[in-house]
Structures are given as structure tokens and as C-alpha cells.
Amino acid sequence: MNRFLLPLSIFVVVVVFLGVGLTLNPREIPSPLVGKAAPEFSQPQLYDQEKIFSPADLKGKVWLLNFWASWCSGCKTEHPVLMDLANSGQVPIYGMDYKDERQEALAWLQRWGNPYPVVGVDQAGRVGINYGVYGVPETYVIDKRGVIRYKQIGPLDPDTVEKKILPLVRQLESQ
Amino acid sequence: MIWSALLIVLVSGPVWAGEARPLGEDPAVEARLKHLAIELRCLVCQNQTLADSNAPLAEDLRREVREMIVKNMSDKEIIDFLVERYGDFVLYRPPLKATTTLLWVGPFVLLIVGATVLVITLRRRARKVVDAPVTDEEHRRVEQLLAQGGNRS
Numbered sequence: 001m002n003r004f005l006l007p008l009s010i011f012v013v014v015v016v017f018l019g020v021g022l023t024l025n026p027r028e029i030p031s032p033l034v035g036k037a038a039p040e041f042s043q044p045q046l047y048d049q050e051k052i053f054s055p056a057d058l059k060g061k062v063w064l065l066n067f068w069a070s071w072c073s074g075c076k077t078e079h080p081v082l083m084d085l086a087n088s089g090q091v092p093i094y095g096m097d098y099k100d101e102r103q104e105a106l107a108w109l110q111r112w113g114n115p116y117p118v119v120g121v122d123q124a125g126r127v128g129i130n131y132g133v134y135g136v137p138e139t140y141v142i143d144k145r146g147v148i149r150y151k152q153i154g155p156l157d158p159d160t161v162e163k164k165i166l167p168l169v170r171q172l173e174s175q
Numbered sequence: 176m177i178w179s180a181l182l183i184v185l186v187s188g189p190v191w192a193g194e195a196r197p198l199g200e201d202p203a204v205e206a207r208l209k210h211l212a213i214e215l216r217c218l219v220c221q222n223q224t225l226a227d228s229n230a231p232l233a234e235d236l237r238r239e240v241r242e243m244i245v246k247n248m249s250d251k252e253i254i255d256f257l258v259e260r261y262g263d264f265v266l267y268r269p270p271l272k273a274t275t276t277l278l279w280v281g282p283f284v285l286l287i288v289g290a291t292v293l294v295i296t297l298r299r300r301a302r303k304v305v306d307a308p309v310t311d312e313e314h315r316r317v318e319q320l321l322a323q324g325g326n327r328s
Contacts, residue, residue: 031262135232
């Protein structure tokens with residue numbers, strides 16, 4: 001019995017490590033920007049290209065910044081969740097149309113609905129780089145002082161909204 | 176057979192590998208970009224360097240790096256720019272920090288543990304080997320058996 005104890009315990013340790021490894025998502029890279037000021041930008045708006053969208057206009061508000069594109073399949077998956085969240089009126093979601101064609105973006109919002117009060121256009125992907133975006137959709141929770149408090153990599157789902165986004169938004173609202 | 180092989184070679188013509196195309200012209204800038212890009216990871220296809228990757232994000236990042244090179248920023252400034260946005264993950268050689276100690280020291284710890292276990296096991300085994308005294312009678316018998324074996328062959 002005793003001589004099986006050591007191999008067995010090594011086996012158990014390896015299984016535990018591999019088991020934990022299986023539950024991790026290698027695509028999720030922790031963002032160094034959480035806790036830092038949201039990078040400034042001033043981008044033309046999608047609907048009214050004469051107007052500018054800038055985070056500076058949103059100081060004093062808790063808001064979400066959602067990077068999306070009409071070519072992105074994850075954005076389609078996420079879209080109903082964003083619509084529900086926007087309709088609930090609990091937190092405004094501002095959009096950033098990432099490396100997209102204007103006509104296609106407009107058609108996409110026309111077809112599926114527009115959850116955003118304002119959509120900025122990031123044609124060259126520079127705002128994306130400043131925010132550390134490496135795959136749309138990505139969503140940032142930004143507090144009243146303009147600090148990034150949370151980054152969602154990949155599509156938002158009802159569970160994440162319910163358990164992470166909304167509690168955080170409520171907490172930030174009360175500050 | 177040879178003719179059909181030749182035909183295939185002729186018909187297929189040049190096949191262009193989908194290599195990441197360089198966008199700039201200045202060879203000095205391109206050389207620095209190449210030198211930097213092999214140290215940086217593409218975040219979309221995570222086992223490729225920024226130099227190898229064809230992902231749109233990698234193209235954008237190469238463009239950013241190229242622009243920073245043209246602005247005469249140092250390698251450190253450029254790398255800091257990317258680490259600020261994407262974290263240490265963009266570096267192919269992670270820095271030695273509190274969170275990465277295990278990564279750097281781990282293999283050496285395993286090596287030492289392995290060597291210690293090996294030495295202990297070998298010593299224990301050496302102690303288990305007991306001298307078996309051989310009597311004259313046994314010697315004589317061995318000689319006899321060997322002699323018999325020799326006769327048989």
C-alpha cells in the first residue's frame with residue numbers, strides 16, 4: 001500500500017493542476033488597464049459624422065464602452081444581451097464601431113436594433129489599440145471619474161451582466 | 176510519370192506564401208521593426224510573434240510600432256507602450272516579477288527535487304545490497320558446472 005502512496009499523490013496533484021487548467025480560458029488575458037484612466041479619444045460618430053464622441057463628455061457618469069463590428073460573429077451573439085441591458089435603463093452602453101464599413105455598420109444596427117445612445121467610429125483600430133482590444137466584442141465598465149473598472153473579453157452573457165456588471169455598476173453609482 | 180510530375184509543376188505555377196507584407200519602405204525602420212516584432216506576441220494567434228502573424232490586429236500593431244520607430248522612440252519606450260495596453264502577455268520573454276517567479280524558478284526547483292530524490296534512492300538501494308559470502312564448496316561446484324557446460328557445447 002505504502003509504495004503506491006507517492007505515485008498516487010503525484011497523480012492527484014497533476015490531475016488537480018490539469019483540471020484547473022481546463023477551466024481557464026487562454027484567450028482571456030488580464031488587462032493592465034483595469035484601475036487606470038480610460039484612454040482619451042475623440043472619434044467621429046457613426047450617425048452624425050460631424051459630431052465627435054469623446055469619453056470626456058461622459059465624466060460623472062457610469063457607462064459601458066462596447067467595441068463591436070458588423071463583421072464580428074460574437075457581437076451578434078452578444079447583441080440581444082446588450083439590447084436587454086439598454087432597455088432596462090440601468091446603465092448606458094456606448095458603442096465603438098471597430099474597423100468596420102460605415103454602410104454595413106448602419107445596416108447591422110438597422111436590422112438588429114441599436115442599444116447605443118452614441119456610436120463612435122474607430123476605422124483604423126487605434127482607439128482599440130489604446131484600450132488593449134485584441135478581439136471584438138470587448139466591453140469596459142468606466143466609472144464617474146473616467147477610470148476603467150472592469151473589462152469583459154468576448155461576448156457579454158446574461159449571467160455576467162447579472163452577476164458582475166450590474167452589481168459593479170450599482171456600487172460605482174453609489175460612490 | 177515524370178511527364179505528369181513536370182506538368183503539375185508547370186501548371187501550378189508560382190505559389191505565393193501568405194507572408195505578412197511589409198508596408199513601409201525605409202529598410203532601417205523595417206530592420207528595427209523586425210527585431211522588435213520577433214520579441215512580441217500576437218494576441219490573436221497567441222503562439223505567433225507579431226512578425227509572423229497575418230491577423231488584422233498584428234498588422235495594426237506593426238503599423239503602430241513602425242510609426243513609433245519613425246518618431247525615434249527607443250525600443251524600451253515602444254515595448255512599454257504595448258505592455259501598458261496589453262500587459263506582459265505581449266512579451267515572449269516575461270519579466271521576472273513576483274507573479275512570474277514560479278515560471279522562472281519552477282524548472283530549477285523541479286530539477287533540484289528530482290536530483291535529490293535520485294541521490295536518496297540510489298543510496299538506499301546501495302545499502303540494500305548485502306555481501307553474499309561464497310564458500311569454497313560453492314566455488315568448486317561453479318567450476319564443475321562451468322566445465323560441464325563447456326563440454327556440452
